[in-house]
Amino acid sequence: MEKEKPGYDDTPIIPGSNYRVHDKERPYPPVISPGTASTQEQAGKPPSDAKILFDGESISGWVHLDGRPAEWKVENGYMEVMPKTGNIKSKQEFGDCQMHIEWATPEKVEGESQGRGNSGVFMMGIYEIQVLDSYNNITYADGSAASIYGQYPPLVNACRKPGEWQSYDVVWISPRFEGERVISPAVITLFHNGILVHHCQKLIGPTAHRQVLPYKKHSLIGPLMLQDHGNPVRYRNIWYRPIVGI
Ligand code: MG
Numbered sequence: 001m002e003k004e005k006p007g008y009d010d011t012p013i014i015p016g017s018n019y020r021v022h023d024k025e026r027p028y029p030p031v032i033s034p035g036t037a038s039t040q041e042q043a044g045k046p047p048s049d050a051k052i053l054f055d056g057e058s059i060s061g062w063v064h065l066d067g068r069p070a071e072w073k074v075e076n077g078y079m080e081v082m083p084k085t086g087n088i089k090s091k092q093e094f095g096d097c098q099m100h101i102e103w104a105t106p107e108k109v110e111g112e113s114q115g116r117g118n119s120g121v122f123m124m125g126i127y128e129i130q131v132l133d134s135y136n137n138i139t140y141a142d143g144s145a146a147s148i149y150g151q152y153p154p155l156v157n158a159c160r161k162p163g164e165w166q167s168y169d170v171v172w173i174s175p176r177f178e179g180e181r182v183i184s185p186a187v188i189t190l191f192h193n194g195i196l197v198h199h200c201q202k203l204i205g206p207t208a209h210r211q212v213l214p215y216k217k218h219s220l221i222g223p224l225m226l227q228d229h230g231n232p233v234r235y236r237n238i239w240y241r242p243i244v245g246i
Pocket of ligand 1 (some may be wrong): 118119120128131227229
């Protein structure tokens with residue numbers, strides 16, 4: 001005989017839901033393996049249900065904006081910006097998600113302000129989370145590491161030393177459009193090295209240098225784009241998990 005499921009069938013319906021409080025019939029959350037944390041020496045293991053964008057071995061899932069294969073260097077489990085080859089974007093496109101990426105600015109400190117360890121992580125290819133060596137490097141606040149470029153500085157500067165691996169964990173909600181009009185903006189929550197630096201922050205529109213730009217209608221999904229800003233910044237362990245309800 002099948003074992004009776006724990007729960008109730010005589011409790012109130014939860015408002016806005018098809019289920020009762022502690023409903024026996026409510027589906028259980030899928031079981032996943034949560035993976036492992038990274039160390040400075042080695043990238044961790046992504047959760048078992050993650051969609052992998054870069055596994056440390058192959059850059060074949062990435063192209064330059066004109067479609068040619070990504071020319072960035074891959075070695076020792078990371079990819080590195082090959083200056084002057086241009087930005088790269090993932091072939092995979094996705095929308096609302098949890099996204100993880102690790103990066104390191106060059107150990108040898110060169111340049112200052114926006115010229116030191118500059119790159120960027122563009123959600124949907126449009127909205128930049130700044131990557132910069134912001135360790136003892138003064139620049140305008142909304143252009144420092146973990147800023148939403150040109151819009152919001154991070155709540156704190158949680159930067160590690162140049163050459164050390166750092167992480168961004170993003171919760172991303174894509175903007176929604178009705179016709180040409182934006183009806184809900186992009187919303188970002190960001191952890192830098194595990195530290196909350198943006199909480200449910202509503203983006204003003206696409207990010208840009210010295211400009212405020214209005215939203216321009218686009219699809220609910222887009223690629224992840226990484227910036228070639230002329231500095232050999234490294235990336236590893238890039239994955240996302242679409243946000244799906246149960
Ligand atoms: Mg940048």
